[in-house]
Amino acid sequence: MSVEKQSSEEIRASGMKDDALVEEHVRLHQIKHEPTKGFLQAPLIFVFVFGCLIFLCSIQLAHTTNDFKLHPPQEADTETPEQKEANRWAKKLSAGKKVFLANCSSCHKPNGVGEPGVYPPLAGSDWVSTDPALITNIILKGLKGEIKVNGETYGTTGIVMNPIAISDRQIANVVTYVRQTWGNEADPIEIFEDDVASVREDYSDKQDQWVFEQLKEIYPEALFGD
Numbered sequence: 001m002s003v004e005k006q007s008s009e010e011i012r013a014s015g016m017k018d019d020a021l022v023e024e025h026v027r028l029h030q031i032k033h034e035p036t037k038g039f040l041q042a043p044l045i046f047v048f049v050f051g052c053l054i055f056l057c058s059i060q061l062a063h064t065t066n067d068f069k070l071h072p073p074q075e076a077d078t079e080t081p082e083q084k085e086a087n088r089w090a091k092k093l094s095a096g097k098k099v100f101l102a103n104c105s106s107c108h109k110p111n112g113v114g115e116p117g118v119y120p121p122l123a124g125s126d127w128v129s130t131d132p133a134l135i136t137n138i139i140l141k142g143l144k145g146e147i148k149v150n151g152e153t154y155g156t157t158g159i160v161m162n163p164i165a166i167s168d169r170q171i172a173n174v175v176t177y178v179r180q181t182w183g184n185e186a187d188p189i190e191i192f193e194d195d196v197a198s199v200r201e202d203y204s205d206k207q208d209q210w211v212f213e214q215l216k217e218i219y220p221e222a223l224f225g226d
């Protein structure tokens, strides 16, 4: 066994003299550990590889999370007022179309032609293109009894239109849409939420559906398709 591996007790017990001990220590100091092969290179490669990995992941993360920003970047405001207005109008019409398809088209049909003798048409109907308060009122309260639309008689089979329970905004959108679609070109072009709200308020006491005579009294100047 070399001196290296002996404990101090063993060395003392072996009766080694102080001088010899000092000498032995000097010798021990000079002994160098043999370098472990590949010891240093391996961790360096790992550090490098992990470093690259973290770097690449951060780039990827930054890309997919919009540079770590909470909100998406604001689009540069390059639209002209005309383009903005055109966009707003297109949105309003498409919102109106949605309301129509969800609440009216089952009876009046998606193309607004209705069903002969049962559901009157909205395409080409004077009821639609006259004072917008008329169609607003029909949506709010419904309509029953005999009427004439585009020269044809409806309402003789007992089928009525019940009030359509949708918001003022939805009514404004659908009225605007119906009045400007399928060849309808009513004036004023656009109907607003406030217009609907005031009609709703004016006739808040009215309980059952409208009949032709009542509407003719309220809107005497309106044409009634004959």
Ligand code: HEC
Pocket (backbone or CB within 6 Å): 100, 103, 104, 105, 106, 107, 108, 118, 119, 120, 121, 122, 125, 126, 127, 128, 135, 138, 139, 143, 144, 145, 146, 147, 149, 154, 155, 156, 159, 160, 161, 162, 164, 174, 178
């Ligand atoms: C359940 C079927 C039904 C639904 C849904 C319905 N209507 Fe009607 N609508 C009728 C009937 C039936 C009449 C005719 C009532 C009568 O003969 O008095 C009518 C009449 C009308 C009239 C007057 C006549 C005309 O053709 O111009 C308008 C305007 C109208 N509806 C618009 C609408 C709009 C807008 C909606 C959706 C928001 C709607 N209706 C939803 C059945 C319906």
